[in-house]
Amino acid sequence: MNDHDWLRLACDLARLCPPSQTAFSVGAVVVAADGQEIARGYSRETDLHVHAEESALAKLSPDDPRLPGATMYSSLEPCSKRSSRPRTCSRLIVDSGIRRVVMAWREPVFFVDCHGAEELAAAGVAVVEIPELAEAAREPNGHLIPDGPVG
Numbered sequence: 001m002n003d004h005d006w007l008r009l010a011c012d013l014a015r016l017c018p019p020s021q022t023a024f025s026v027g028a029v030v031v032a033a034d035g036q037e038i039a040r041g042y043s044r045e046t047d048l049h050v051h052a053e054e055s056a057l058a059k060l061s062p063d064d065p066r067l068p069g070a071t072m073y074s075s076l077e078p079c080s081k082r083s084s085r086p087r088t089c090s091r092l093i094v095d096s097g098i099r100r101v102v103m104a105w106r107e108p109v110f111f112v113d114c115h116g117a118e119e120l121a122a123a124g125v126a127v128v129e130i131p132e133l134a135e136a137a138r139e140p141n142g143h144l145i146p147d148g149p150v151g
Contacts, residue, residue: 003102004130006031006073009040011104011136013052014075017043024107025140026076028052030060030098033069049084052076057092068097075137077107078116090116094123102128105137 001009006029013027023043030039041055050058053074060067072078078089078101093101106129107114117127138145 001035003071003073003128004133006037006071007075007102007104007130007133008136010052010073011075011133011139013040013042014137014140016045017052017140019143020044020048021144023049023051024076024144026052026074026137028056028075029073030056030067031071031073032066038064038066038070051079051082051085051089053078053089054085054092057096060096062096068099070098071100071102072098074101074103075133076105077103077114078120079107080114080116080119088116088119090119090123093120094125099124100126100128102130104130104133106134 010027010029014025017025026043028041032038039056039059041052043052045055072093078093080088080090082088101120120127
């Protein structure tokens with residue numbers, strides 16, 4: 001599979017999220033350098049506050065040797081601010097050793113002013129945005145932003 005296929009899978013995972021009025025529905029997939037999926041997750045998968053990237057990373061050992069060569073595919077820009085956990089998703093990704101993130105949709109200023117992509121890039125993580133999949137990422141969040149722009 002290629003970046004578009006993995007990111008589309010992440011967007012599909014976002015549809016599994018229980019709807020929330022206080023958080024976006026997001027899907028995430030971690031893919032090793034050899035192209036094999038090693039974890040996946042979605043928002044609110046295990047509790048009401050878990051984010052997709054956090055859920056996927058929790059399924060891996062922090063010292064998993066595949067993480068430094070892996071790519072995180074996320075339907076939404078990884079968070080840079082949060083009140084429900086001590087570490088943001090952008091920090092979890094940096095701390096995991098992942099050095100590449102592919103995302104579909106920049107988080108709109110709705111709950112917080114997110115700068116996850118900038119934080120990741122500043123930490124040396126390559127960030128790839130595939131905006132043609134932004135609408136697929138926005139769709140499971142239509143209850144929050146029914147007519148909002150995807151950008």
